[in-house]
Amino acid sequence: MTHQKTPMNRRSFLKSSTLAGGGLMISFTWLSAFKYDDKLNESDLPQWNELNGYIKITSDNLIKIINPNPEFGQNVMTSFPMIVAEELDVDWEKIVVEMGPHDSVKLGPQFTGGSNSVRMYWKPLRQAGATARRMLMQAAAQTWSVPVEEVTTEAGMLYHKKSGKSGTYGQFASTASGIPVPKEIKLKDPKEFKIVRNSKKNVEGAKIVSGQPLFGLDYKHEGMLIAMIEHPPAFGMKLKSFDASQSLKMPGIKNVFRLELYPEGFEQGGFDTRTFNDLLVVLGNTTWEVMQARKKLVVTWEPKGDTVDTMGSRNGKKAVNVPGRLESTSAQLSEMKQYADKPAQQLRKDGDPETAFKNAAQIIERTYNAPFLAHNCLEPMNFFAHVTEEKALLVGPLQAPGWTEPTLSKILNLPAEKIEIQMTRMGGGFGRRAYGHYLVEAALISRQAKAPVKLVYSREDDMTYGIYRPMYTATYRAALDADKNLLALHIRGGGIPENAIHPNRFPAGAIDNYLAEGWQIPSNITIGAFRAPRSNFNAAAEQSFLDELAEAMGKDPIELRLELLKRAKENPVGKNNEYDADRYAGVLKLVKEKSGWNSPTDKKYKRGVAAYFCHNSYVAHVADMVERDGQPYVERVFSAVDCGIVVNPDAATNMVQGAVIDGIGNALYGELTHKEGAAVQKNFSQYRIIRFHEAPKKIEVHFVQNDIDPTGLGEPPFPPVFGAVANALYKSTGKRFYDQPFITKLNELSKS
Amino acid sequence: MAKRYYWPKKAIFLITTLLIFMVIVMSAFDREVPYTKDDQTHDSIASVTAFTQVYKVLMSPRCMNCHPSGDVPLQGDDSHLHTMLPRRGKDGKGLYAMKCTNCHQPENTPGVRTPPGNANWHLPPADMKMVFQGKTAHELARQLVDPKRNGRKNMAQLIAHADDDLVLAGWNPGEGRTLPPISHAEFKKAWLTWIRNGAFAPAP
Amino acid sequence: MISLNINNKTYSLEADADTPLLWVLRDIVGLVGTKYGCGVAQCGACVVHLNGEAVRSCVTKVSRAIGQKVVTIEGLSEKNDHPLQKAWLELDVAQCGYCQAGQIMAAAVLLKENKQPTDADIDIAMAGNICRCGTYLRIREAIHLAADIQQKSKKR
Structure with missing residues (x-):
């Protein structure tokens, strides 16, 4: 057993009022269960007793575990609840899992990337499970008037062996939710694990094999329009002028307009990378209609010239010069070759390598090259946004809501609490979806269009408008x-x-x-x-x-x-x-x-x-x-x-x-x-x-x-x-x- | 023509050469070919010359790619093996989830390197592969007139084949693909010239 | 007005005859199990059955489907109990899951035409479907398992 301080503050354990994604979702549910699909309907009932940000229990002992982290195939929708369930001591097959919204207070950093999910959440999730279990035990002890040390648990049940009393977690969930969070908690020894280290099937497996709506592209909202972006054909180019008259005559097309992503001098964070700043938006009823209208656009592009990005850092703003030249792979390779022969910035030195090379009997020298790579997530970049003057709702595939929200807040001029981000399952990520520029694009399009909008990249957009491996x-x-x-x-x-x-x-x-x-x-x-x-x-x-x-x-x-x-x-x-x-x-x-x-x-x-x-x-x-x-x-x-x-x-x-x-x-x-x-x-x-x-x-x-x-x-x-x-x-x-x-x-x- | 070769020496030389050439060609020719002789006059030189044009077309990626030596069609102007390795199948229409018309629609799909289309898109069937890839002009000419190897076509059917829908598709290959080296009209003319003059095969 | 038979239901809808079946399914009918991955028949995420063939709906004009029988992943089985769906769950094939509907729809045609496919048969049938997460090994295993499930259910 290991004693753990519980770093969560009281606020993160408060009962929540609203959690759902909001809006009218057509057959889109954030709930999943490995078994007991029928329980998913019951879960619509609002009698959830929240024990902490990750655990909710109904009085009839339906146990819901909230997954904080975006799912892109690393299987956190299953492995995270397993960690909670382990310490909570519940029957794995009887739980339901819900994808949590972006809520860093209740749900932590919510970052999928850097192979961090389980590393970051291993302790918080265990603590969440263990403290909730302890609170349930205390609730039972109070009700039964027995010492808490004599209360035991097993698979979602509470027992007092001496008196023969027993009850479900559900029976005590309401009382437990009012009990203060323990300041210290014992976690299980790995040798006691019953769920963790035992393979459990993907809780969303049944939805995946039956084609139920899960991904960002599947999300629908009443009155939603489809937006696509026309971006410069090359890095180093920008929009000069356009004529959309033919596009606007196409069926289903609502509007074509120019969009500036970040204002001049906008202080970018490390994940605010965006490829093109000046874009052309085509808005219409359906994806195919918008794709067709794009073909009728008459657009003139021009070289952008050298530009300066403003990057935020701990030491304040920093100007980064971005060259304007149009690059080709062959020229890049020969330039790299020239650089490779010159001494460069020393990153580490041990001993006396210069002398060693002078005295060497044999020197082996080899040069390795690797190209840019596109992430090519099979689900292209997309995001839903409904932005009004008062608030913003964003739904879609995203690895790092915590990094994108401050940017949205600045650009939309809305306080963070008025911005609701809900993460769908992602059709792949590989790092690409840590860069939230496409949320900003979707949000600005929605604001300008005064309508709920889903921004969709075509495969070609996705591949040519990338944030590549260098x-x-x-x-x-x-x-x-x-x-x-x-x-x-x-x-x-x-x-x-x-x-x-x-x-x-x-x-x-x-x-x-x-x-x-x-x-x-x-x-x-x-x-x-x-x-x-x-x-x-x-x-x-x-x-x-x-x-x-x-x-x-x-x-x-x-x-x-x-x-x-x-x-x-x-x-x-x-x-x-x-x-x-x-x-x-x-x-x-x-x-x-x-x-x-x-x-x-x-x-x-x-x-x-x-x-x-x-x-x-x-x-x-x-x-x-x-x-x-x-x-x-x-x-x-x-x-x-x-x-x-x-x-x-x-x-x-x-x-x-x-x-x-x-x-x-x-x-x-x-x-x-x-x-x-x-x-x-x-x-x-x-x-x-x-x-x-x-x-x-x-x-x-x-x-x-x-x-x-x-x-x-x-x-x-x-x-x-x-x-x-x-x-x-x-x-x-x-x-x-x-x-x-x-x-x-x-x-x-x-x-x- | 005759006027130009009036001088006996030259004429004799030419006729001799021609005869030798014809003997070689005829000896190489499969005599079982049941082409209709009717009242055609056979000009083996014109025939062979025309076939040179025909051969260039048939060996161009637009024709050869669907007449591969293996059971996987070829793709692109460099005639590489079709990515995804679709197979011929018994009827030439593909196998399982990889049937030609699953991707190749009745018409070309717009865009660069998208599947070209034809309602009847297929390879030759497994029992009659009609391979072009790797064939010399001589071999291909012989193959084309051999009903055992040409899809059981008689001469009339062979002539009609120039206007086959799938043959015509070669001249409508979709964006980003080169056309056969000559126009379809020129091809058809060469095709007919070759056949009507006896469908002679060039020397091996 | 276009009338389509999808998963044994008749849908009447407005769409340009040139619209790819994929976008009719996703944007108009509201069946989103069929996925958009490339739009040019390269990845297989959009495979549906048209009269039993595994067509790529991203390049199949809706006009080709009029009066024909369309089956999507949502209609592959009544209770999501097609041998392939069972096998996919049993072996927990999916990672991100985005390509899997297309994979299953492609594999379904294979299993229909070849009751006990070999590894080589599976290679032939599945080389057109991209899985960016790399679940190919499990897809292969699951197809073999599904073939066994199919065989056993027949014997019963």
């Missing part, structure tokens, strides 16, 4: 002595418009002479978080380089990594090493064992290994590649994951498998290029997403068993896939591939 490059240099010992490592990384270098991560700490440098080239192409930002490139470059290094040193690639980790553990270089060498080595050892690394049974597979640490978790993969018709396919993968306690093992396995497939797809095929500032790939006919037959047939996921509080999982399995694929591809083709996507170079080679 374009990265890195040069890795290793100095070896005559006996093939590693003397020094030098990493110089850059990118457009940021570099990816994590200077304090492995192999930093394991090498005496170490230098990490970084540079960047400013750009008007908008970038943002993409599943494991920066790590998703580093793991490709670093893990591929380590493989090549191992070969040059005559070592097994896993053994080399383990040796370096042993050094980092026993005699670390430098003080600021972000990783735990034991846990890192742990996943490598586990994957080595599970994949039969030392004695592979099937020789048809060409194997590649990689491991990486990010979001406080450790993952190693062995990718087994085959060749069919001259094309490489990863057919089998072994994964070892250390993310501490795994709340919902089957769903966690699913997520790791998905990350592996996503990684293979992006390593082999993913690429967004630009020509004269315009994204070349506009739809899936040009942007290659991994398909069914290209995915592995088997992905075996093994979790390290420990009682460490949960760490990240959505992102950590993704980066090392790139390295494992690169290393398997080397074994399969005999050639090293340094530039992503690998398939491009491979096909060039096979043609020549």
Whole structure:
């Protein structure tokens, strides 16, 4: 048992008056249940007794758990209630789950991203469950006039064994809701877990397989109009003039107007990234009508020239210059090459790398490149907004309501309490939906149109109007002595418009002479978080380089990594090493064992290994590649994951498998290029997403068993896939591939 | 024509060459081809010349992409394997959830690289694959007149095939796709010239 | 006025004959289980059954559906108990879930035409449906399981 202070204040435990999304929703419900679908109708009854922001119980013992965090497939709608239910001690199959609205007072940070959901909420949710249970016990003790210590619970029931008294949580919920929140609470020992660590099915599964409304695009509101945006055809362009006369004659079209997103000098937060500021809005009755009317617009665009963004920071406002040039991929690559040869900003230095390189018997130098990537969430960006002078209602897919609300408040000039944000299930996120500019767009359109509006991006809008994974490059240099010992490592990384270098991560700490440098080239192409930002490139470059290094040193690639980790553990270089060498080595050892690394049974597979640490978790993969018709396919993968306690093992396995497939797809095929500032790939006919037959047939996921509080999982399995694929591809083709996507170079080679 | 080759030496040389050429061509020709001889005069040179034009068209992506050597259609101006790897199926109309007309509509879908359309979109059936991909002009010419390999078409049907709806679709390929190297009218003329002059195959 | 038979119900509605069936279903009829993913028949999120074939409703003009039988995910089974739906739940296939209606509708045609599909058959049938979350492994497993469920229910 662990004693915990309960940091929630009284306010977050107050009974709520209204919680629902508001408006008239057509068959759109925020409630879900794994079983007992019939209970969902009963839940319309308003007799909920709120024990805290996460738990409500009716007198007839219907138990509702509120999920605070936006759901984008990481399965928090299920795993969060599991954590609450564990400490509350209720029958999992009898609860209903409701997606909570944005309410940071009651429901915390509500941020889906950075593999943070379970990490952030692990303790608050357990405390919510445990304190509510305690309050129910106290209510029963008061009613039965027995000491609270003698009251026990089991699966939503309260017992006093001595007197033989018993009752449901529901019977005591009303009384319990008036009892002060305990100042301290005992949480369960992980060994006592009955729900957590036992796989539970997705509470929204039944809705998903039957096509019920769940997603932002599914949301409907009475009188709702559809809005689409015409954006400049290229980064660096802006709207000059337009003629909408033909569009306005099209059936179902209500209006066409110009929209300025942020006013001049608007102080942007880190997640206020927006791609274009000056937009053209087409408003109509249905999506198809609006799509057709867009084709009739006559628009003139012009170069925007250099501009200045105003960024807010802890130290006040900062001006960021945004170049106006129209960029093309070929020019970007050659510019990156020029930068790569110059000394850059030093990010970390250990020992004397310069001397080590001077004295080296052998220097291995390799440069790695990776393109921009589009998130390509299968549900394109969209949001519903109904904004009046008094208040705003916004409904849709969003990862970070807490970051978008202050922006909305400033731009709409409405106090935060007048802005209601309800998060729908998201058709994918991958970081893209942490940037709430499309809510601001929807809100401003609604305000100007004086109507409820759903803003919809087409696939082409979504892909060409992105907040992409940046374009990265890195040069890795290793100095070896005559006996093939590693003397020094030098990493110089850059990118457009940021570099990816994590200077304090492995192999930093394991090498005496170490230098990490970084540079960047400013750009008007908008970038943002993409599943494991920066790590998703580093793991490709670093893990591929380590493989090549191992070969040059005559070592097994896993053994080399383990040796370096042993050094980092026993005699670390430098003080600021972000990783735990034991846990890192742990996943490598586990994957080595599970994949039969030392004695592979099937020789048809060409194997590649990689491991990486990010979001406080450790993952190693062995990718087994085959060749069919001259094309490489990863057919089998072994994964070892250390993310501490795994709340919902089957769903966690699913997520790791998905990350592996996503990684293979992006390593082999993913690429967004630009020509004269315009994204070349506009739809899936040009942007290659991994398909069914290209995915592995088997992905075996093994979790390290420990009682460490949960760490990240959505992102950590993704980066090392790139390295494992690169290393398997080397074994399969005999050639090293340094530039992503690998398939491009491979096909060039096979043609020549 | 005759006037230009009045001089005996040249005429003899030319006739000899022509005869040799014809012998080669005829010897390579499948004699079982039941084309109707009627009163046509056969000009093998004109026929073979016309076929050069026909061949260019048939080997262009617009025709060849649906006459692949494997069971997956080709796609794009570079004739890569159709992404999503749809299969021919027994009747040439695809398999399971991947039937041609699930995506290929009766008409072209607007936009760049969207599915081109035709109500009868299909590949040749599995028992008569009518492969163009990888075929030499000689092989293709022979194949086209062989009812065992041309979809059981006699000469009249072969002639009519130039105006087949799906053949015509090649000249209406949708945005962003190159047209066959010559117009449909030119193609049809070459096609008819080739057939009416005996449907000779170029030398192997 | 257009009359459509969707999930065995008749709907009379106003729509331009060129409107894709997808948008008629979603914006006019109000059946939103059929998803928009790409609009150009690349991703498969919009698959519905038109006379039993897995057409992509984003490129299928509504005029093609007039007088024909349209089935959407909402009408695949009466009690959401199609073997595929059962298998999808049993194996908890979905992550974000957005593509799954299209996946199930595509798989339904496969299972109808091939009672015991092999891995190779599944590859052929499903290569047209993108899952951005990467649930392909479970989709494969679920199709095999659904085939077994289908087989068993027949024997009974």
